[in-house]
Amino acid sequence: SQTIHQWPATLVQxxxxxxxxxxxxxxxxxxxxxxxxxxAGRGLQLLFYSVGIGQISSEVPQNLSASRPQDRQFILxxxxxxxxxxxxxLCAYVAGYNEQFFGPGTRLTVL
Amino acid sequence: xxxxxxxxxxxxxxEGEDVSMNCTxxxxxxxWLWYKQEPGEGPVLLIALYKAGELTSNGRLTAQxxxxxxxxxxxxxxxxxxxVGIYFCAGELSGGSNxxxxxxxxxxxxxxx
Numbered sequence: 001s002q003t004i005h006q007w008p009a010t011l012v013q014x015x016x017x018x019x020x021x022x023x024x025x026x027x028x029x030x031x032x033x034x035x036x037x038x039x040a041g042r043g044l045q046l047l048f049y050s051v052g053i054g055q056i057s058s059e060v061p062q063n064l065s066a067s068r069p070q071d072r073q074f075i076l077x078x079x080x081x082x083x084x085x086x087x088x089x090l091c092a093y094v095a096g097y098n099e100q101f102f103g104p105g106t107r108l109t110v111l
Numbered sequence: 112x113x114x115x116x117x118x119x120x121x122x123x124x125x126e127g128e129d130v131s132m133n134c135t136x137x138x139x140x141x142x143w144l145w146y147k148q149e150p151g152e153g154p155v156l157l158i159a160l161y162k163a164g165e166l167t168s169n170g171r172l173t174a175q176x177x178x179x180x181x182x183x184x185x186x187x188x189x190x191x192x193x194x195v196g197i198y199f200c201a202g203e204l205s206g207g208s209n210x211x212x213x214x215x216x217x218x219x220x221x222x223x224x
Contacts, residue, residue, distance in 0.1 A: 032210050042197055044154075044214040051209060090153050097161060098142055098203055098210040102153035 002027035006091050006103040013110055019064075019078040021106050023091030026072065031093040033074040034100065035066055038088040050074060086110045117200050117215025124190055125223050132198060132218040133184040140202035143176050143183040144212065149196045157198075158185070190222050 003026045013019060025031055035047040046059045048066035056066050063082050067075045074091055091103040117134045124130060134143070142161055146154035158169050160176035160183060167174055173186045183202075187194055197219050201212040 034211075042217045042219070044199065046211060049209055049211060057209070092153075094210045097159070099144060099156055099159050100201075100210070100212055101156060102146075105151070105153045107151070 002093070002095055002101070004091060004093055004101060004103040006089075006106050008106060009104065010107045011109070013081050013108065015083055015110055016080045019076070019081050019085070019108070021076040021089055021091075021108075023074040023076075023103055024072055025074075025093045028072070028093065028095060030071055031095070033068065034092040034094075035074065035076050036090040036092065036102075038090060038105075040087075044090070048076070081110045083110050115200060115202055115213055115215040117218055119218055120216070121219040121221070123221045123223065126190060126192060128190055130187040130190055130194070130220060131184060132200075133182060134200035134202070134215045135182040136202060136213075137181065138202070138204065138213075139180040140204060140213075141180070142203040143174070144201040144203070145172075145174050145183070145185045146199040146201065147196045148199065148217075154199055187220075190220075192222050192224050195220055195222050 005024050032051050034049045036044045038044050050056050050068045053068055064078050086109050089106045092100040115134050115136050144159050145157045147157050148154040158167050158174040163180045164178050165176040171188045197217040199217045200215040203212050
């Protein structure tokens with residue numbers, strides 16, 4: 001069966017510090033992977049997606065970047081966090097026909 | 112870009128009542144998905160719809176893919192307290208391999224016991 005993991009679960013970081021969030025998927029190979037941010041207003045904003053190793057598409061120009069160093073690993077990074085980077089970050093993969101399944105999320109607070 | 116209009120934004124109902132929410136779009140979608148999200152967790156897929164007119168049930172949940180392919184609704188029958196959460200619709204345009212979804216802004220459901 002397929003599972004998706006995200007870590008850390010929660011993170012409190014000062015403004016200007018770097019960021020690295022990790023997402024891994026088990027039980028499938030070469031999945032499409034996605035990073036979303038969810039602000040307090042509930043909407044899900046697609047940040048990045050990847051259709052394969054080293055292939056990253058950015059949806060919204062911003063302070064973040066993504067990388068896919070391995071088939072089932074997706075990393076979200078920042079060199080210097082801003083206050084506006086606070087939010088709930090969700091990773092997702094595609095399985096079945098085109099259904100996206102989400103990870104448990106990382107709650108990021110930038111102070 | 113594409114937008115999904117999801118309504119209502121929030122609902123306050125009594126346990127046992129039926130619930131209905133819907134999403135509409137100006138664009139045609141090839142797939143409609145419905146998710147539920149509980150506080151502090153990732154969204155969980157409830158129902159996936161792939162054909163115009165398709166009506167699919169999952170327990171007390173029923174969802175339909177509109178004939179025009181521009182809308183979908185989700186019904187919850189005989190609501191219970193654990194139905195509380197945010198329900199999202201999502202549509203997928205297909206035509207490519209990226210399978211990007213467009214999400215509605217969610218319906219916050221509160222069930223009073």
